Amino acid sequence: MIALIDYDAGNMRSVEKALIHLGEKPIVTRDREKILSADRIILPGVGSFGDAMENLEKFGLPAILKEAVDSGIPLLGICLGMQVLFEESEESKGVKGLGFLKGKILRIPAKEGLKIPHMGWNSLEYPREGRLFQDILEHSYVYFVHSYYLKAEDEDIVTATADYGVKIHASVERGNVFGCQFHPEKSGEIGLQILKNFVERQEGF
C-alpha cells in the first residue's frame, strides 16, 4: 500500500492520479497507523516551506514520518515535499525542516536571461547511480516548477542534477529517503517510470 501524505498540499491529486494510472491503489492519509503500515510513503508539496512545515506540524506528521523513516519504509518527497526533508530554507527563515537529510534550500540566484521560477523542462545529469533512475537515460527531460533549490551538504546523496545558472540538486537518495525537486507526476513517460521505480521495485529498497 502506498500512503500519500495528506497535509493540504497542492499537487496531491496529480500524484494520486499518476499512481492510479500505474495500477497502484494509493491512499491519501495523515493517519499514523496507515502511514506506518504502508509499503511506500510519498510526501507531495506545493507552496512555501514555512506553510508546509506549519501544516505538517498541525497534523503531528513530523514525528510520524520520523517513525516511518526509522522503521525503514521508503519515503519519497516531491518538490516542496523534498525540500522539507532538509534542515532549512531561505524561503522561510527560522523555520526548521524535517531534517532527515542535511542541506539547505536556497533562492535561485537572479541571472540575465533566466526566469524565476525555474518553470519548464530541464534535462538531468547523473553524478552517480540512482535507484529512482533505473532504465532512464541520462539527459532525459523532467518538469520543474520552483524558485528555491536544494544544495545538499553531502553530495554523495545527489543522484541527479539540472543546470539553471546554478547546479540544482534535482534528486537525492540516502537509504530509504528519496527526493525529487521536479514533478515526476508531470514529466510524461519518464516521470511515470521514476514513480514506478519507486513504488514497484523491491531490490535495493
Next chain:
Amino acid sequence: MFTKRIIPCLDVNNGRVVKGVNFVDLKDAGDPVEIAKVYDREGADELVFLDITASSDARATVIDMVEKVAENVFIPFTVGGGIRTVEDFRTILRAGADKISINSSAINTPDLISDAAYKFGSQCVVVAIDAKSRTDGSGWNVYKNGGRIDTGLDAVEWAMEAEKRGAGEILLTSMDGDGTKAGYQLDLTRTIAEHVSIPVIASGGAGQLSHFYDALSDKGKADAALAASLFHYKELKIREVKEYLKSRGIPVRL
C-alpha cells in the same frame, strides 16, 4: 539543458474540442482527452484548454473534462475561460489542472491575481493578455471580453502590473497576428518579455516553422510558443516544429 516550450491550445465548448476534425485516427475527434493524448505523444510540453462555453451553468462539464485529462495525461496543463473567483481556481486546480489562465477577470478584478497567487502559488496563475497595436503605433492596448472591448490599458504596463501582483506567467496573444498566419508579433512579444521577469508565452499568428524560431529566438524573446489551429488542422506537427527548432539551435525537449 533548460528548454523552450511548444504548447498546443485546444478550444473547448461544452466539454468538446471545437475547430477542425482532422484527427481521423481518433475514435472521437472532439474528445479533449483523446486529443490531449495525441499531443502528448507528439511531444507537446504543456497543454492549454480554453473553455469557450458561453453559459456559466456548464461549469460541471469543464470540471469533468479537467478530471479526465488529469487521469490520462501526465504533462502540465492550463485551463482558462470564465474563471472569476478564488473559489473557481480552487475547484479547477483540485480537479487536476496545473495552472489557471485568467484574462478579463484579471482586468476587472486585479486582486484575483494576488489572491490566487497567495492561496495557490504564483506558478499556477497565468495572466492572459489580448493586445492590439494602437493606431498611432505608439504601443499596444489590452482588450477584454474576447477582444471586444478596448480597456485603454497599455499592454506593457499591464504585464508588469500582473507580475507585481504575483502572476507566474504571461500568455500574450497578439490580436493583430491572430489568425493571420503571418507570424507572431515579435515587437510586442519582445517588448513584454524585456519588461517582465516571468515567462512569456507567445500566441497568435503562427503559420510556418520559421515563426516559432523567430518567437523563441532573440527576435521575440518568448519562453514558449502557443498555437491552436496550426496543430489542430495538422498543418504542422509538434515534433516537426521541435526538430526544426533544434536544428536551428533552440533548445527543445525531444
